[in-house]
Amino acid sequence: MDLGYGAPTGHAYERWLLRRYAHRLISSETRGGRQPPRAVVARWLVEHRALLAPRARVETFGESGGPRLDRKDWARFAPYWQSLAAASVEAPPRPSGLERRIELLAGVLELAPADREIFAALARSVMSRPLRGLIQRLDGSSGDGGWDDEIDIGMLAGLLAAPQPRLRARLQEGAPLSLYGFVGDVYGGKIELRDSALSLLRAPLRDARGLRSMLIGAPRKSELRFEDYAHVEGAGVVLRLLGAAVETRARGVNILLYGPPGTGKSEFAAALGAKLGVQAIFAGESERIAREREPNRAARIGAIAMTGVVARQIGGAFVVVDEADDIFTGVDSADGARRRGSKAFMNRLVEGCETPTVWITNAPDCLGPAILRRMSYALRFAPPGRQVRETIVARAARKTRLRLDAHHRAALAQLEASPGVLANALRAAHLTGDGEVALACARSALRALHGETPQAPQPFAFDTAFARADTDLTALAAQVKAAGVGALSFCFHGPPGTGKSAFARSLARSLGLDVVEKRASDLLSKWLGDSEKLIRQAFEEAADKRAFLIFDEADSLLRAREGAQHSWEVTQVNEMLVGMERHPYPFACTTNAYETLDAAALRRFLFKVTFLPMAAAQIDAAFAAAFGAPAPADVLRLDNLTPGDFAVVARKAKILRETDAGALARWLREEAAAKPGARLARIGF
Numbered sequence: 001m002d003l004g005y006g007a008p009t010g011h012a013y014e015r016w017l018l019r020r021y022a023h024r025l026i027s028s029e030t031r032g033g034r035q036p037p038r039a040v041v042a043r044w045l046v047e048h049r050a051l052l053a054p055r056a057r058v059e060t061f062g063e064s065g066g067p068r069l070d071r072k073d074w075a076r077f078a079p080y081w082q083s084l085a086a087a088s089v090e091a092p093p094r095p096s097g098l099e100r101r102i103e104l105l106a107g108v109l110e111l112a113p114a115d116r117e118i119f120a121a122l123a124r125s126v127m128s129r130p131l132r133g134l135i136q137r138l139d140g141s142s143g144d145g146g147w148d149d150e151i152d153i154g155m156l157a158g159l160l161a162a163p164q165p166r167l168r169a170r171l172q173e174g175a176p177l178s179l180y181g182f183v184g185d186v187y188g189g190k191i192e193l194r195d196s197a198l199s200l201l202r203a204p205l206r207d208a209r210g211l212r213s214m215l216i217g218a219p220r221k222s223e224l225r226f227e228d229y230a231h232v233e234g235a236g237v238v239l240r241l242l243g244a245a246v247e248t249r250a251r252g253v254n255i256l257l258y259g260p261p262g263t264g265k266s267e268f269a270a271a272l273g274a275k276l277g278v279q280a281i282f283a284g285e286s287e288r289i290a291r292e293r294e295p296n297r298a299a300r301i302g303a304i305a306m307t308g309v310v311a312r313q314i315g316g317a318f319v320v321v322d323e324a325d326d327i328f329t330g331v332d333s334a335d336g337a338r339r340r341g342s343k344a345f346m347n348r349l350v351e352g353c354e355t356p357t358v359w360i361t362n363a364p365d366c367l368g369p370a371i372l373r374r375m376s377y378a379l380r381f382a383p384p385g386r387q388v389r390e391t392i393v394a395r396a397a398r399k400t401r402l403r404l405d406a407h408h409r410a411a412l413a414q415l416e417a418s419p420g421v422l423a424n425a426l427r428a429a430h431l432t433g434d435g436e437v438a439l440a441c442a443r444s445a446l447r448a449l450h451g452e453t454p455q456a457p458q459p460f461a462f463d464t465a466f467a468r469a470d471t472d473l474t475a476l477a478a479q480v481k482a483a484g485v486g487a488l489s490f491c492f493h494g495p496p497g498t499g500k501s502a503f504a505r506s507l508a509r510s511l512g513l514d515v516v517e518k519r520a521s522d523l524l525s526k527w528l529g530d531s532e533k534l535i536r537q538a539f540e541e542a543a544d545k546r547a548f549l550i551f552d553e554a555d556s557l558l559r560a561r562e563g564a565q566h567s568w569e570v571t572q573v574n575e576m577l578v579g580m581e582r583h584p585y586p587f588a589c590t591t592n593a594y595e596t597l598d599a600a601a602l603r604r605f606l607f608k609v610t611f612l613p614m615a616a617a618q619i620d621a622a623f624a625a626a627f628g629a630p631a632p633a634d635v636l637r638l639d640n641l642t643p644g645d646f647a648v649v650a651r652k653a654k655i656l657r658e659t660d661a662g663a664l665a666r667w668l669r670e671e672a673a674a675k676p677g678a679r680l681a682r683i684g685f
Contacts, residue, residue: 009051009128011096017124019052019087021131021159026084028158029138033081036074038067040137045080048130053083098127101205108211109309115176118167121159122183122193123201125151150190174345181302196299212310216281222270223423228395229268231388231546234379241377243276245356246318253356254374258364259381262418265360268381269320272358279317280358283307300327301349308354317355324359325366343370350374382544386514389413389422396423400430408435412442416514416545421445460626460650464506466618466643467499470610480586481510485546488586489604491554493594494611495675497644500590501552503611508548511586516542516549520556532575539579546585554589558601573598580604613640623664626650632665638672645671 009015026045030037037045049056056079095103102123106116124131126149135151153171157164170177171191177183182197205211229235238255245253257265266282273280284295284303295303304321311317321327328346347370350357361367364378372378384392390413397404404412412422412435421442429438464473480488490507492500501517508515516538523534535557542549551557561570577600580587589605591597602608614622616636623631626646635641649667658664 009130011098012093013096013099014124014128015051016087016090016093017099018128018131019084021121021124022048022052022134023084023088024161025134025138025155025158026081036069036071038137039069041134042069042073042077044134044137045077049080051130053080056080056083098123098201101201101203104205104208104211105200108208108215108313109176109180109306111176114162114166114170117160117162118156118170119177119182119197121156122151122191123197125149125156125159126193126198127201150192153189153191156191174348179302179305179349181298184298194298196302212314215306215310217285219273219279220270220282220285222267222274223399224264224267224271224419226268226271226275228391229264229271231384232268232379232381234377235268238377238379239272239275242272242318242356242358246276246278246316249312249315250356252351252353253376254350254353255356255358256364256367256372256375256378257358257360257381258362258378260383260418261362262420263381263383264419265381266320266322267419269322269358269360273318277316279311279314280320281307281311281317282320282322285322297327304349304357308357311355319353319355319357320360321357322360323362325361325363328361328367328371343368346371347374380544382541383416383418385546386413386512387546389415389417389419392419392422393426396426400426402426402430402433402435402438404435404438408439411439415439415442415446417442417446421449459654460622460643460647462499462502462506462643462647463625464503466614466622466625466646467503468612468614468618469494469498470612471607473503473609476607476609477507477510480507485511485513485585487584489580489583489606490586490588491594491597491602491605491608492588492590492611493592493608495613495640495642496592497642497647498611498613499643500611501550502643504548504550504588504590507586507588508550511548513586514545514547516545516547518549518551520553523557529571531572535572535575535579539583542585542587543583549583549585549587551587551589553591555591555593555596558589558591558597560596560598573601577601577604613642622646627653627659627661627664629661632661635665635668638669640672640675641668 009018022045026037026041027033029041036042045052099120102116102120105111106119111119125135126132135155138155139152151159153164153167157167160167169175171183171185172178180197182194184192184194200211200214203214205214226235226239241253242255244250257268259265269282270280284300284307304319304327307319311319350371351374359367359375364372390409393404393409393412397409412425415422417425425438425441425445428441429435464477467473490504492504494500505515505517518538523531523538525531525534538549538551541547557576558573561573577598580601581604589601594610619636619638619641620631622643623629623635623646626649645668648671649664652667653659653664
């Protein structure tokens with residue numbers, strides 16, 4: 001028999017407990033029976049006499065005009081009152097099903113006896129309709145209105161016959177009931193039992209093992225292996241550190257995984273568990289939670305705390321908190337604006353983790369300095385380089401049983417896409433069995449993520465044979481490729497359009513590297529110290545990606561310090577010099593103003609190559625390649641043509657559909673004549 005909101009008041013234990021609660025509350029209301037109660041409370045006693053005092057005979061009473069009973073009417077309740085008083089010293093009957101669930105939950109979550117009593121009282125103040133009605137009437141309501149689940153802390157103190165200060169201490173932020181997200185202070189001392197606690201009480205719980213499984217969910221399986229993260233610097237350190245922490249059941253061990261979205265951080269956490277042979281428990285991701293409403297910040301913190309306790313009990317496990325910035329954002333803001341929660345509380349949450357914990361975020365700045373200092377190790381995930389992407393594409397293609405030809409494998413690996421984007425594209429393409437679909441899916445995702453648009457095809461592609469320099473560029477490219485990826489530095493200088501940046505990109509392709517290209521406009525800022533920060537980040541980005549770093553317009557970044565008029569001009573060059581000295585991968589600086597570079601910068605370049613205008617033989621070969629005809633004689637005599645000029649004219653010819661060699665030659669002469677210092681007399685005009 002269930003007379004109320006979930007508490008089986010037909011059970012002997014629940015009736016016994018209801019009598020105890022009623023006696024305590026009415027004793028507080030009547031000062032131990034020394035004064036009459038309110039009439040609405042007396043009416044409640046009469047309405048529920050079959051539950052509370054079935055043997056006591058209470059006749060109907062005539063309410064006097066005031067809000068309280070007169071003493072004569074109250075005296076008629078003496079048998080009822082005596083029956084309730086006797087219940088306060090009775091031995092408890094066999095526990096009800098609700099009581100057994102409360103005991104089970106309290107045991108697994110290691111609640112102290114005082115917390116267990118508070119939790120049990122709050123549960124029944126919501127789930128027992130008779131008790132809820134009494135609380136409402138004591139609160140000034142008739143008990144027939146809306147169904148409010150809050151209870152005043154003074155009334156809770158009466159329900160438990162406990163002093164209010166002790167209850168406040170057990171309900172404050174950071175105490176177990178609050179930390180688990182079971183209770184919340186609604187307003188002005190009103191206490192609320194939250195839905196997360198009620199859902200656990202109503203769940204079909206049989207034993208501690210079943211409850212633990214419900215709280216943590218099934219283990220997450222990783223689609224990747226730990227060995228797939230060989231490119232992540234520090235992965236081995238994390239493996240050893242986490243393995244030792246789990247084995248010794250160390251507390252307060254926290255590991256941060258951070259980096260751009262889609263770089264495989266969550267998969268890495270699951271792969272760590274598989275490699276160590278332990279369980280990686282993702283907090284708040286059990287099937288029970290997935291079926292409920294979207295968890296708020298308090299619910300997520302509660303799930304983290306409960307998962308930590310359970311993980312410690314079962315052993316051989318660590319906790320994973322994905323999207324950690326959700327619970328830390330605003331906690332450590334510099335000006336306190338939009339602050340969410342207590343900074344001290346969050347610091348204690350991290351320090352007091354019951355089990356080694358892995359925190360995952362895309363934005364480490366959201367955690368704040370105080371939290372970052374408490375991390376045992378911070379592992380950065382950078383976008384993978386081309387060689388890593390080749391491995392990812394090959395593995396994902398095998399897994400999806402999608403046959404890719406060499407062209408599609410190379411094209412997919414060339415895209416600067418995260419492992420997640422590549423894997424999703426290959427899964428989608430598996431439906432069609434077409435590698436071209438995989439390429440289209442990956443490109444569409446990149447456009448959505450970064451706003452990238454497909455690059456227009458170039459009618460005149462760069463060829464090393466068309467570039468002229470004081471060094472044999474073909475031999476240099478071969479030597480660099482034979483040397484392999486390492487700390488190589490180049491300074492390519494000469495007139496605009498001579499192919500300096502194009503040759504640098506060609507070197508990157510020969511080494512199988514992506515390119516990180518920065519112009520002066522990308523790095524120079526009007527804010528003091530910001531340029532230095534952007535320069536440092538450029539070197540870090542290239543190092544993370546194992547990419548070929550190119551600085552265009554390097555004269556703006558490495559201008560000689562002797563002529564500096566401002567301190568920031570010196571510190572900017574100093575930052576560049578430090579980065580150049582320490583960078584472990586190839587980089588190149590291109591400039592049209594070699595003579596303005598700082599002497600210290602010049603000493604740091606292994607290779608300094610001067611690019612020159614094209615020779616006559618190169619002009620002839622380029623004209624034939626671009627326009628399919630031999631170059632006119634007057635064009636061969638031009639002494640300042642560059643591959644860039646051919647690229648401009650080829651684009652113009654494509655737009656205007658011009659094929660006449662004379663017109664094309666005229667356009668090339670115009671490009672040559674427009675350059676500063678052009679010597680027109682030499683070409684016979």
